[in-house]
Structure formats: structure tokens, C-alpha cells
Amino acid sequence: MSDVPKGGYAARQPGHHPVALYPPYRTSVKRSPQAAPLSFPTTMSEETGPVFGHDILGPLDADLLHNFGPQDRSAIGPRILVHGRVADQFDRPVAGALLEVWQANAGGRYRHAREGYIAPLDPNFGGCGRVITDAEGRYELRTVLPGPYPWPNGPNDWRPAHIHFSVFGHGFAQRLITQMYFEGDPLIPLCPIVRSIQDEDAVSRLIAPLDMTRSLPMDARAYRFDITLRGRRQTIFENRMEGL
Amino acid sequence: MTDRPETASQTAGPYVHIGCTPNAAGITGVFPTDLGARMITGEVAGKRITLTGQIFDGTGTPLRDAMIEAWQADAGGRFAGQDGADPHFTGFGRCACDATDGSYRFETVLPGAVPWPQGGTQAPHITLWIVARGINLGLHTRAYFDGQPQNAKDPLLARIEHKSRVQTLMAKSEDGLTYHFNIHLQGVEETIFFDA
Numbered sequence: 072m073s074d075v076p077k078g079g080y081a082a083r084q085p086g087h088h089p090v091a092l093y094p095p096y097r098t099s100v101k102r103s104p105q106a107a108p109l110s111f112p113t114t115m116s117e118e119t120g121p122v123f124g125h126d127i128l129g130p131l132d133a134d135l136l137h138n139f140g141p142q143d144r145s146a147i148g149p150r151i152l153v154h155g156r157v158a159d160q161f162d163r164p165v166a167g168a169l170l171e172v173w174q175a176n177a178g179g180r181y182r183h184a185r186e187g188y189i190a191p192l193d194p195n196f197g198g199c200g201r202v203i204t205d206a207e208g209r210y211e212l213r214t215v216l217p218g219p220y221p222w223p224n225g226p227n228d229w230r231p232a233h234i235h236f237s238v239f240g241h242g243f244a245q246r247l248i249t250q251m252y253f254e255g256d257p258l259i260p261l262c263p264i265v266r267s268i269q270d271e272d273a274v275s276r277l278i279a280p281l282d283m284t285r286s287l288p289m290d291a292r293a294y295r296f297d298i299t300l301r302g303r304r305q306t307i308f309e310n311r312m313e314g315l
Numbered sequence: 316m317t318d319r320p321e322t323a324s325q326t327a328g329p330y331v332h333i334g335c336t337p338n339a340a341g342i343t344g345v346f347p348t349d350l351g352a353r354m355i356t357g358e359v360a361g362k363r364i365t366l367t368g369q370i371f372d373g374t375g376t377p378l379r380d381a382m383i384e385a386w387q388a389d390a391g392g393r394f395a396g397q398d399g400a401d402p403h404f405t406g407f408g409r410c411a412c413d414a415t416d417g418s419y420r421f422e423t424v425l426p427g428a429v430p431w432p433q434g435g436t437q438a439p440h441i442t443l444w445i446v447a448r449g450i451n452l453g454l455h456t457r458a459y460f461d462g463q464p465q466n467a468k469d470p471l472l473a474r475i476e477h478k479s480r481v482q483t484l485m486a487k488s489e490d491g492l493t494y495h496f497n498i499h500l501q502g503v504e505e506t507i508f509f510d511a
Binding site: 103112 | 320322328330331335344345374376396405406429430437448452454501508509511
């Protein structure tokens with residue numbers, strides 16, 4: 072990307088992220104670092120990162136409806152299309168970003184050895200997919216609407232329906248894992264994992280709105296989820312910290 | 316300066332393996348291999364090493380559901396994608412911690428020194444990124460190599476105020492081939508994490 076500046080990455084702003092220690096999310100109590108993190112300007116180690124080309128992708132990688140089950144079988148559940156744009160914080164598109172997704176099936180059941188929810192597995196649904204953004208940073212996935220499910224935290228906690236996203240941009244400093252939620256889900260404001268984000272605007276950006284303009288008639292509804300990654304500053308001088 | 320805020324992180328959760336290491340998690344037939352399963356893809360230059368360890372929570376219990384990623388320079392100090400980088404080295408590793416004992420393992424090469432933006436060089440190190448249930452934002456740290464003479468001049472290590480904590484970033488080896496690097500999320504041995 073010749074038009075991407077070569078300065079360091081702008082510092083991550085903690086207020087846009089969940090806090091590490093959020094006691095209502097019980098597992099965070101013993102897994103959250105207690106010392107302050109150490110800051111330093113990004114270096115080659117953070118400004119470079121693995122690059123994944125389209126050659127890694129199979130024809131059905133972005134189609135969770137069909138990428139696991141036998142040919143001509145489709146996953147069970149409400150069919151949806153998820154699309155959006157990946158850009159950096161300065162609104163530059165991030166082309167070539169690898170997005171990996173995973174999710175529960177329509178009944179709220181994950182295909183995982185440690186999963187014990189009584190809802191059944193779908194023989195036609197694996198629950199993973201991946202896609203690489205185009206030159207404008209755009210992506211599109213097809214899948215089923217995941218179901219909400221109970222989880223062992225409080226005595227009666229339910230996760231809102233969500234799709235996990237893992238994102239690789241151009242530099243390892245941009246590495247991000249997050250979750251996309253669905254507009255109108257009443258479980259969102261009840262969820263301790265969501266509430267670990269103290270900024271309501273930051274939460275709202277994780278909630279994908281229904282997008283009727285991209286919905287496929289007689290096939291699938293569309294939801295739009297845009298992702299913003301950290302961006303590089305224009306010059307190395309802006310990256311120089313006080314006292315250096 | 317910021318036009319749009321960065322998207323908020325959320326925990327990778329207990330089922331991160333479905334999306335990131337599906338073959339290791341038993342979901343076969345979707346992707347041919349798991350990304351990052353091999354860092355060395357041929358006749359790589361430099362000294363081959365193993366980096367291994369466990370990640371401990373604040374009770375001293377190893378995390379058995381974490382995923383850890385590694386990113387590093389090749390033996391010549393070049394990152395994959397840069398001119399002159401070793402074509403047989405990806406620089407990127409990804410490992411689902413063992414479901415029984417929580418150990419992780421990377422078969423890699425000893426990285427070369429890389430530049431520091433304000434001049435000078437950084438001692439050889441491997442960038443590590445840890446995600447798991449209960450970790451709300453991926454944790455970024457580095458493994459340096461205990462006994463490397465360049466450590467004494469490393470600009471990042473020089474920034475650490477509490478010198479007793481420098482040891483938390485040191486991978487240790489008895490034979491120079493297998494380096495042990497345990498990560499502690501809390502406690503007196505808490506690893507230094509970065510917000511770079």
C-alpha cells in the first residue's frame with residue numbers, strides 16, 4: 072500500500088476498549104493483569120505483520136452455510152449475509168485484511184470439545200469461516216444467525232447472539248479480536264462481557280444494524296458490521312515521545 | 316486527529332479454536348491447515364530453537380483454553396514481506412495451548428536484532444499476543460533471550476522502571492535450543508505487558 076504513511080501507529084486509546092478487570096465477568100478476576108502496561112512507540116516488530124494472500128482461501132471459506140456439511144446441504148437456521156468495511160482510524164481502507172470468524176449454530180451450540188449446552192449440533196454447520204478484504208476494505212460473509220446461549224458465569228447469564236471476529240491488518244499493532252452483535256437483541260445490555268466496555272458508543276459500534284438494501288430477496292437478510300483498526304501517523308516525528 | 320475510534324475488543328472466549336485453529340480443534344475439512352502451524356517452511360537460515368511455556372492465572376493455574384501468537388524477525392533481522400527476508404520463514408506462529416497442561420510450543424529460529432525507531436537496535440525478541448476467556452483485550456508482550464549481550468543495550472528493556480521485572484521478559488535455556496518462557500497474568504511474577 073504505497074499510500075499508507077510510514078509513521079508509527081497511533082497509540083491505542085484504552086477508553087475505547089473493555090477494562091481488563093470487570094468482576095461481573097468472573098473469569099476476568101484472576102486473568103487480568105494488575106500492573107500498568109508499559110508504553111513505547113511502535114517499532115518494526117509492531118509495524119510489520121503476517122500477510123495472508125487470497126491463495127489461502129478456498130471457494131467456500133466465506134460461506135458458513137455450506138463450508139462444512141456435505142455438498143448441496145445447507146446449515147439450519149435463519150440465513151444471513153454479513154458485510155462491511157475495514158478501515159483504519161484515519162478512515163483509510165485496509166485492503167487485504169484477513170477476517171476469521173467463528174460462532175454458535177442457530178440453536179446456540181458451538182462445535183467444540185468443551186461445549187456442554189443441550190442444544191443440538193447441526194451436522195451441516197462447522198461454525199468457522201474467513202475472508203480477505205478487497206481494495207476498498209470491503210468484505211462479505213454468508214452464515215446463519217447464531218442463537219443466544221446460557222453460560223456459566225452468574226446463575227442465569229445468557230450471551231446475546233454474536234459472531235467472533237479475528238482481524239489481521241497490515242501491522243501486528245492492529246491485531247484485534249472482537250464480537251459482533253445484532254441490532255435489537257435484548258440480551259446485549261444484560262451481558263457482562265459487553266458491559267466490560269464502559270463507553271456506550273463503543274458498545275453501539277459492535278452492534279450490526281439490519282441492512283435491507285443488501286438483503287437478498289427470498290434468501291437472506293443482511294447485517295452491516297464495519298471495523299476500525301489502529302492507523303499509522305504521517306511522519307515518524309509525530310511518533311517521537313516527550314523526553315526522547 | 317482520530318477520525319474514527321478503533322473498534323472495541325471483546326474476549327476471544329473459550330471457543331477461539333473454532334475460528335483460529337479449527338483443525339487442531341477437530342473441525343477438519345473446512346481449511347486445509349491451521350494458519351501459523353509452521354513458522355519454518357524449508358531450509359531456513361539461522362539457529363533453530365523451540366520456544367515453550369505455560370500461561371498462569373492469578374491462582375497459579377495454567378490456562379488450558381488460551382491461544383498465543385508469535386511474530387518475529389528472521390535470523391537476519393528481517394520480517395516476512397521485507398526485501399531480503401528468508402523465504403523459508405513465515406515469522407508468524409499460532410498455538411492453541413494444550414488442553415491438558417496448558418503448554419504452548421513454537422518451533423522457530425533465533426531472531427536477529429531489529430532497528431529501534433530513534434536509532435540503535437533492539438535485542439533479539441519474539442512478540443507474543445495472548446487471548447483467552449477472561450482476557451478482554453489481547454495481551455502483548457515479548458520474549459527476549461536470557462544471556463544475549465544485546466539485552467544490555469535494548470532501548471525497551473532500558474525503559475522498565477522496576478528492574479526486578481525485566482526477568483519476566485527473559486526466555487531461559489539450559490542447552491541453547493529449547494527456551495522456556497512462562498507468562499504470569501498476575502502476582503509477584505506478573506509478566507510485563509505492553510500497550511504499544
